[in-house]
Amino acid sequence: MMFFLFRLGAVMCMGVTAGAYILTLFAIKYRHRVVGLILISPLCKAPSWTEWLYNKVMLNVLYYYGMCGVVKELLLKRYFSKEVRGSAQVPESDIVQACRRLLDERQSSNVLKFLEAINGRPDITEGLRKLQCRSLLFVGDNSPFHSEALHMTSKLDRRYSALVEVQSCGSMVTEEQPHAMLIPMEYFLMGYGLYRPSTVSLSPRSPLSPSCIAPELLSPESMGLKLKPIKTRIS
Template sequence: MEGIKAASSMVILNLLYFYGMCDMVKDSLLQRYFSKEVRSDLYGAESDIVQACRRLLDERQSSNVMHFLQAINERHDLTEDLKKLQCKSLIFVGESSPFYAEALHMSSKMDRRSSSLVEVQACGSLVTEEHPYAMLIPIEFFLMGFGYYRQPPPSSSRGSNPARPPSSHSCIAPELLSPENLGIKLKPIKTRVAIEV
């Protein structure tokens, strides 16, 4: 798989060198970052975000894109450094991403007590662009592990229960937690929730 990706990158680099930002290069880059569902719908029309990216690629100088791709190809292996990583990490990856295997590899090498992997269905590499709302609940759970909680909205009714402890409210509506509503497959995200008594 690595060999195929390296060969693909070399083809893109050669195309950029000889032909500049041609349609084939743009299509290859868009396939690299966006899922098939976003690149075209049932009628073959591209989504707004893909059209915007295509326009942005037209504005970029081929040499700058070449330098970017060369920098990616020349990165050194971070596997050993991942084992020493001290901070908590949340990894998002789209199921259709060409970097899916790399995300799984990274996750397997990191300390499971301080990292979590979230796989987003029907999504390419740019989860923030394709399914930003699918990131909200995993990020909320992740931050809960640090003791951050969303404050409940101020109650305007007098019928509220003042004796209710602040942490007993639900941070997330239960119906939103179903995989169908999330559009994601959640790997276990370890959180510590302090319960006030």
């Protein structure tokens, strides 16, 4: 592990989907080594039968045909919302095109091993109660892992965790709407003294200070924050 190779002490971790699962598992096992988790579309349960079947289809196609168009489309659908994947009338976004090119460069055997591993993951829900670090979760409301993020948030200590739901976004919030992550991450990092605007005071017990967040960003329906769609002007 890099933690031991580079003699790192306590760290703050950030991961997406399967990466978020691995980091959460690490934080459960080595609680003294993780001071914070930033998780994007995290996983914590074993695959549902629909996800298991979805992965099995990709595994079989990969085995017989390699990284073909069908596999790429299924992977893109898992990670990106329909808006950025495009349609007959709307071209797909630059980030999806870049991801498609990266998939062309990946060896089928490596992708196959990844899917086998993620399809056999155990449920770590019970271990979430052992987490002692602050956790900030992001998920797009169009992500196939949206319900998983809600489930995970319900099991975490609400004093030390917050959920940010980003509307009109898929699993890859970091790529589709990275600007939606800025304000929540600022408030999250303030709790560690890593970001200190002079006009803001924080509760040391909470990863996000509700008193410092604009009321329109708060939603009683979610277990943390719910961001409205963010639109940018194109000149």
